[in-house]
Amino acid sequence: MYIEKVRAMDVSYNLLNLTGKAIDILAKFSKADIRVHDVDKIPKAPVVFVVNHFTRMETFFLPNVIHKITGKYIYSLAHHSFFVGGFGKFMEKVGAVSTKDPLRDVKFIGALLRGDMDCIIFPEGQMVKDKKLVERGKYMVYNSGIRRPPHTGAAFIALRAQFYREELKSCKERNACDELNNLMAHFGISEQELSHITNQETYIVPVNITYFPIRARANILNKIANKLVKALPERIEEELEVEGTMLVEGVDIDINFGNPIAISPYLKSYLAKQKIKSKKLYLDPQELQSDVVLRKIAIDIMYRYMRDIYAMTTLNHDHIFSYFLTKTKNRIKETDFKTKAYCAIEAIKKVNLATCHTSLQLKQGYLLTDDPHGRYNDFIDAAKSEGLISIKDGFIYKNKEKFSRLYEFHTIRKDNIVEVLKNEIEPLEQVIKKLDRVFWTPMFCIRRKLVKSFYKRDREIFEKDYKEFFKQGETKPKHIGMPFYKKRWFARTGIVLVHGYMAAPEEMRQLAEFLYKKGYTVYCARLRGHGTSPEDLATRSWEEWYESVNRSYIVVKYSVKKVFICGFSTGAGLTLLHAANKKDALQGAIAISAPYRLQNIAAGLAPVVDTWNKFLSFLKIKKIGRMDFIPNHPDNPDINYLRNPVSGIHQMELLMSLVEKRLADISIPVLIMQGAGDKTVDPKGAFEMFMKIASEKKEFTMVHSKSHGITRGEEGKVVALRVAANIKDYA
Structure with a gap:
């Protein structure tokens, strides 16, 4: 029934290749350094990549990055507002699927069943500009003025793909030809593909993207935009300042792939098996999504991959500086601030956190020696330029009014990046414990420990x-x-x-x-x-x-x-x-x-x-x-x-x-x-x-x-x- 429609709307591989080359050229001219980690965790099987969403540009470069790794093209879910006129048609041809596309689920699930394309879904549902991910111990994201849990859509897509895979296998084993043909037609599956499909497994792979450093400054891109368009919307202005600065001044983009989550184990329950073996095909999305058992499974999967996504945040200097600054009540000695940052980094190294920025692996002694420290100076300069702090007589004074204000969600990256960075590491429980322990340790204890440690180290070196x-x-x-x-x-x-x-x-x-x-x-x-x-x-x-x-x-x-x-x-x-x-x-x-x-x-x-x-x-x-x-x-x-x-x-x-x-x-x-x-x-x-x-x-x-x-x-x-x-x- 749907096979003609699905096949007719296939992406243009020529256009995808051309777009990929264009992105590669832009990447060479930009100062962004994309670093990909743990690609060996990506299974050679149909995959739903679930990714945290912070910038507009990741929607463009990530499909290209994954294609280079897996050799497969990508379907990615995008907001329906982008699918207007010629640009909308272009988006469809390069694998983007509108959130309001009536064939959305058919495209995603059909691709996952056949294994010819993988999928990218941003479970937060939109860019989380404030990075506020945890609210009272639960994962919550901002949307239209309220906080809500992340979407379970990615979990349901993967669940349904595996459910139909098991259903196809069951129909084939039971020789239920009518049911089998209906399923194959619905998802655009050919007779030749059937055997391969029933032997596959559907996976969800969590992906975390971390940017460092994040700065909002006037740059050549937003200057050009302001000349071309009078009175740019504030939201667009903010995105150009933040993301334009990344591209023009340089940013490290760490992409971490997590452990794959196999979906078939979630369908081993008696009730799930009964549904798979029944004559009812459950082709209407609501039939499965309204099922209490499957809904609970989808929520469990969602919390699992959200936990995995946030746990892979690439910790960097700015995270530590931001956390300590937000914990400071009124003021702190600059020497004490740097000293505690050093101690925190050394403590975190002992945790064996897998996702640390490379700069944290280097020697951090410059935080103690009062020599120029590029990472520290850059952070302090940015905080001063935003009016978040001032420095006088060796003390960092916190602008309490700036930190107590409720910021507009779409401008917080520009107005108070310190809060954003602090929010980003809240899910890293081990890191937060280490940071809190260091922050609340009295300075006389830290001083005594450093004296003993460095004197001992000096003698040991000799x-x-x-x-x-x-x-x-x-x-x-x-x-x-x-x-x-x-x-x-x-x-x-x-x-x-x-x-x-x-x-x-x-x-x-x-x-x-x-x-x-x-x-x-x-x-x-x-x-x-x-x-x-x-x-x-x-x-x-x-x-x-x-x-x-x-x-x-x-x-x-x-x-x-x-x-x-x-x-x-x-x-x-x-x-x-x-x-x-x-x-x-x-x-x-x-x-x-x-x-x-x-x-x-x-x-x-x-x-x-x-x-x-x-x-x-x-x-x-x-x-x-x-x-x-x-x-x-x-x-x-x-x-x-x-x-x-x-x-x-x-x-x-x-x-x-x-x-x-x-x-x-x-x-x-x-x-x-x-x-x-x-x-x-x-x-x-x-x-x-x-x-x-x-x-x-x-x-x-x-x-x-x-x-x-x-x-x-x-x-x-x-x-x-x-x-x-x-x-x-x-x-």
């Missing part, structure tokens, strides 16, 4: 490196290279000390003891590659040295109120770079004998020699023509290496080149100290460096000495007095 790179007759005793922490109870000021190139923490011990006796907490960092052997240093980069200082900084930061950083030689270069990055988080910086310009000719040749060595390594030449180390004659042979890795000199050059570019970014108090008779560092370079520092509070001190190492011996006493005086001035 122990591991010492064991791995120990060289008999060359590696110094362990106490020379071990980082040390001298805690003064009730001290309000602490100092991070950073040793020089090829040296070790012991180089700074005299200064550390002096400052400790003055009442300060002191931590002496160990730069990776130092205190072990030259072979270890040859493998390290200046970035690893920078991170070594960061670990020390975290220990001191969470021990005291005010932090200074003081470094010698290469440690002085690192000190200045930290001062440029951390800004007001540091109370002051002291650079002693910074290697702005090296006297040794080997320094100038290091980049060339290092590149040559790497080229030989590429050619797998291990010895001939290589010069990995050069002799070193240090002031402190009991501490320093006697061989200098060429690659290490190159790393020092790279570091100081960057430091020179960043001197103008230093705004905190700075003391530059330099030995007058330094044979390693050109003393003139120290003053040049001093002049380039932007800080208004800067001092220069020349120390009378005949050597480079002025942190020990008699010169060390002079240096210690000057350092202590500077700290006292600015503490």
